[in-house]
Amino acid sequence: MAKAPKPTINDVARLSGVSKKTVSRVINKSPLLNQATREKVEAVIAQLDYVPNPQARALALRRNFLIGLIHDNPNAQMVLNVQEGILDTIRATEFALVVRPVDRHSPTLLDDIHRFIEQQRLYGVMLLPPLSENDELARLCRDLGCTVVRMGSARLDDEAHLVASNDQQAVSEAVAWLAELGHSRIGFVAGPDGFRSARERELGFIAGMGRAGLTIDPALLTRGDYRFESGQAAGDALLDGKTPPTAIFASNDEMAAGVLHAACARGLTVPQDLSIIGFDDTAIAAHIWPPLTTVRWPIRAMARTAALKLTRPETAAREPSFFPSDLVRRASAVERVPDQTASSDHPPLKS
Amino acid sequence: MAKAPKPTINDVARLSGVSKKTVSRVINKSPLLNQATREKVEAVIAQLDYVPNPQARALALRRNFLIGLIHDNPNAQMVLNVQEGILDTIRATEFALVVRPVDRHSPTLLDDIHRFIEQQRLYGVMLLPPLSENDELARLCRDLGCTVVRMGSARLDDEAHLVASNDQQAVSEAVAWLAELGHSRIGFVAGPDGFRSARERELGFIAGMGRAGLTIDPALLTRGDYRFESGQAAGDALLDGKTPPTAIFASNDEMAAGVLHAACARGLTVPQDLSIIGFDDTAIAAHIWPPLTTVRWPIRAMARTAALKLTRPETAAREPSFFPSDLVRRASAVERVPDQTASSDHPPLKS
DNA sequence: TCGGGTTTTGACACCGGTTTCCAGGCCAGT
DNA sequence: ACTGGCCTGGAAACCGGTGTCAAAACCCGA
Numbered sequence: 001m002a003k004a005p006k007p008t009i010n011d012v013a014r015l016s017g018v019s020k021k022t023v024s025r026v027i028n029k030s031p032l033l034n035q036a037t038r039e040k041v042e043a044v045i046a047q048l049d050y051v052p053n054p055q056a057r058a059l060a061l062r063r064n065f066l067i068g069l070i071h072d073n074p075n076a077q078m079v080l081n082v083q084e085g086i087l088d089t090i091r092a093t094e095f096a097l098v099v100r101p102v103d104r105h106s107p108t109l110l111d112d113i114h115r116f117i118e119q120q121r122l123y124g125v126m127l128l129p130p131l132s133e134n135d136e137l138a139r140l141c142r143d144l145g146c147t148v149v150r151m152g153s154a155r156l157d158d159e160a161h162l163v164a165s166n167d168q169q170a171v172s173e174a175v176a177w178l179a180e181l182g183h184s185r186i187g188f189v190a191g192p193d194g195f196r197s198a199r200e201r202e203l204g205f206i207a208g209m210g211r212a213g214l215t216i217d218p219a220l221l222t223r224g225d226y227r228f229e230s231g232q233a234a235g236d237a238l239l240d241g242k243t244p245p246t247a248i249f250a251s252n253d254e255m256a257a258g259v260l261h262a263a264c265a266r267g268l269t270v271p272q273d274l275s276i277i278g279f280d281d282t283a284i285a286a287h288i289w290p291p292l293t294t295v296r297w298p299i300r301a302m303a304r305t306a307a308l309k310l311t312r313p314e315t316a317a318r319e320p321s322f323f324p325s326d327l328v329r330r331a332s333a334v335e336r337v338p339d340q341t342a343s344s345d346h347p348p349l350k351s
Numbered sequence: 352m353a354k355a356p357k358p359t360i361n362d363v364a365r366l367s368g369v370s371k372k373t374v375s376r377v378i379n380k381s382p383l384l385n386q387a388t389r390e391k392v393e394a395v396i397a398q399l400d401y402v403p404n405p406q407a408r409a410l411a412l413r414r415n416f417l418i419g420l421i422h423d424n425p426n427a428q429m430v431l432n433v434q435e436g437i438l439d440t441i442r443a444t445e446f447a448l449v450v451r452p453v454d455r456h457s458p459t460l461l462d463d464i465h466r467f468i469e470q471q472r473l474y475g476v477m478l479l480p481p482l483s484e485n486d487e488l489a490r491l492c493r494d495l496g497c498t499v500v501r502m503g504s505a506r507l508d509d510e511a512h513l514v515a516s517n518d519q520q521a522v523s524e525a526v527a528w529l530a531e532l533g534h535s536r537i538g539f540v541a542g543p544d545g546f547r548s549a550r551e552r553e554l555g556f557i558a559g560m561g562r563a564g565l566t567i568d569p570a571l572l573t574r575g576d577y578r579f580e581s582g583q584a585a586g587d588a589l590l591d592g593k594t595p596p597t598a599i600f601a602s603n604d605e606m607a608a609g610v611l612h613a614a615c616a617r618g619l620t621v622p623q624d625l626s627i628i629g630f631d632d633t634a635i636a637a638h639i640w641p642p643l644t645t646v647r648w649p650i651r652a653m654a655r656t657a658a659l660k661l662t663r664p665e666t667a668a669r670e671p672s673f674f675p676s677d678l679v680r681r682a683s684a685v686e687r688v689p690d691q692t693a694s695s696d697h698p699p700l701k702s
Numbered sequence: 703t704c705g706g707g708t709t710t711t712g713a714c715a716c717c718g719g720t721t722t723c724c725a726g727g728c729c730a731g732t
Numbered sequence: 733a734c735t736g737g738c739c740t741g742g743a744a745a746c747c748g749g750t751g752t753c754a755a756a757a758c759c760c761g762a
Contacts (some may be wrong), residue, residue: 004759007467008717008718008719009719010718010719018581018741018742019741019742019743020718020719020720020742021720021721021741021742021743022740022741022742023719024719024720024721025740025741027718027719031646032739032740033739033740033741034740034741037740037741051466051469051470052718053408053410053472053717053718053719054470054471054472054719055406055409055415055472055718055719056410056717056718056719056720056747057718057719057720058406058719058747059404059407059410059717059718059719059720059746059747059748059749060405060718060720060721060746060747061720061747062717062747064406066447066449069748076427076428076430076431076634077428079431080424080427080430080431080452080704081428083450083452084452085453087450087451091463093688094470096417096449096470096471097436097449097451098447098449098450099438099446099447099448099449099450101431101434101435101438107730112442118402119402119405119445120405120447121404121405121406152727177553201353220507222653228637228638252632254638257638261638261640261641263639264640265640266716269677283427283635284634284638284639286579287579287605287608287609287612287635287639288608288635288638288639288640289611289615289616289639289640290611290615342565359747359748359749360748360749361748369712370711370712370713371712371748371749371750372712372713372750372751373710373711373712374749375749375750375751376710376711378749379750382712383709383710384709384710385709385710385711388710388711388713403740403748403749404747404748404749405749406748406749407717407747407748407749407750408748408749408750409717409749410716410717410718410719410748410749410750411716411717411749411750411751412717412749412750413714413750462757471747506753592732645716
């Protein structure tokens with residue numbers, strides 16, 4: 001309303017009878033300053049409600065306090081968790097989070113990001129998968145003077161510029177769990193070619209089957225693109241096979257939901273007729289019927305650490321770079337009911 | 352790599368043999384400028400890869416180009432759609448989007464937002480529901496010198512500072528659809544008290560029932576808090592009643608998923624035994640079984656317009672402020688199977 | 703060739719901070 | 733009492749742009 005112009009450092013200096021520089025020292029908590037002077041100035045600052053102008057600061061310091069989140073991620077819940085995690089870290093600081101959803105298939109991707117970083121003079125950027133797997137992009141950002149932290153599912157960079165989950169191990173454990181439940185014919189829905197996370201999860205599946213002493217039937221390996229529809233298709237393919245699996249591991253929750261969908265569509269009951277495990281523990285996992293057993297990775301904690309690495313690397317050095325995931329056991333995976341050998345051409349009725 | 356300091360306006364001026372001011376005129380496309388001079392300067396700019404420093408500009412202009420998105424989100428997909436919509440509008444401009452997830456129940460909410468806006472000297476902010484319904488908050492932002500645009504489900508503000516869907520009408524149409532399918536005992540799960548959107552949807556339900564000539568049984572009115580679990584509880588309550596409904600309208604998709612969950616848990620088959628309609632058309636709606644009939648509102652288009660109202664109000668004046676929603680008809684709502692009169696104490700078996 | 707009006711351009715102050723560098727006050731040592 | 737070193741605080745320049753205003757350049761007809 002009042003349109004009162006904001007107080008500046010000059011106002012503070014004048015009112016407290018010292019020079020700008022002294023006020024600046026107070027703001028920046030410089031140690032070489034008389035205690036009495038400091039308190040006097042602080043009183044005036046409080047009285048005036050003075051907040052330093054970030055643009056002026058940025059100009060003088062030749063750096064700013066913006067960190068960018070660049071992503072092209074199909075999973076809204078994950079992106080939002082990341083945003084919240086970053087905010088957890090920077091909320092009380094002078095940093096701000098600038099977001100930039102992009103289209104990773106755009107031919108002008110690199111140019112667009114180049115323009116964006118130059119134009120905003122970003123201080124640092126955080127890259128989410130699958131963009132984080134693009135080395136060329138990371139290099140571009142660094143050449144432009146940004147610190148870069150990448151979030152991924154494997155060692156993509158040195159530890160100071162990386163937070164990662166261990167997807168391989170997590171999948172391997174999920175497979176072990178299925179084996180423990182008595183399943184031996186386990187189907188797998190891989191993620192899309194070219195995604196590092198897809199590759200890691202695949203390797204985890206292979207390792208898990210090996211560790212459990214199970215053999216892999218190539219007919220039970222399928223591939224999707226992380227989307228619901230591709231999960232449906234994969235489910236159809238697996239369930240229409242000669243000897244269908246009794247359990248399916250899908251490389252993410254959306255595809256797992258698709259598999260579930262396919263199973264329901266042909267009259268199967270989950271989990272009695274088919275156990276399903278997903279990956280990511282997105283909102284959807286808990287909200288479908290039956291609720292999905294899935295792998296949860298600590299996105300928010302990872303994002304917190306990533307933000308720390310961007311804004312206070314010296315503190316962050318003590319933080320871990322690798323985060324373990326855990327299996328969330330819900331209703332979609334249960335002990336295998338002993339086979340009656342015959343193919344179940346109609347689903348068992350309950351009661 | 353090269354750590355080459357970025358070229359400044361002075362470099363451009365020197366190399367092209369004109370004054371800073373002239374370069375500034377070129378950048379800002381000032382019309383009073385000789386064409387030849389302009390071209391000469393532009394050549395140098397291109398050659399140097401010069402990009403004006405936004406912080407310096409912000410300081411000199413006493414305004415910046417940051418717009419804030421403040422939200423306390425119940426729905427990740429929606430927030431992300433909003434972000435993408437805003438980016439659609441500002442991608443090619445000098446504006447950037449700064450996000451700030453908050454906790455609307457925090458006692459320091461107003462202070463936090465105050466600090467945030469002051470500290471970043473935001474140019475404008477966009478408020479998402481349910482925060483957008485908070486008049487005090489909107490006033491605070493305006494007092495701080497920001498333009499504010501609110502996104503909501505009803506007329507919350509004047510048209511220049513608002514984009515809204517018409518939830519009331521949308522719900523009324525959804526109810527009409529159920530009536531058309533032959534349902535007359537229709538249950539309703541309201542959203543939480545104090546949410547404008549919840550109120551609008553409630554009014555829409557009442558209007559829709561009235562228009563269809565149906566009476567409202569108070570026993571079929573329940574309330575949730577927009578979360579999955581509350582939908583489950585509401586579903587339990589409705590289905591355990593003496594004469595349960597044959598259709599249920601839930602005020603958002605998550606609660607609809609909860610209702611579905613409750614129905615499945617007691618052995619009912621959806622949609623044969625119970626039709627369900629949700630609201631929002633979030634990702635979950637399409638990905639549960641059966642896929643949910645729901646109301647889709649054009650979030651992304653609304654966000655685009657909102658961003659336009661923030662950044663170029665003169666252009667935005669021609670854009671609509673109100674956006675119609677439409678009913679997405681999927682498998683969760685079907686024609687009512689004629690009642691065998693008896694109360695179904697056990698669910699019908701199929702086949 | 704000159705005067706008057708209209709472009710086109712530049713000098714200079716300024717936005718609100720930080721940095722550099724220096725002056726003065728105070729103290730100890732001689 | 734004088735010198736020198738250490739602290740504290742201030743003047744002025746600077747960061748990289750924009751606004752003001754006046755000067756320079758150009759146009760035209762007289």
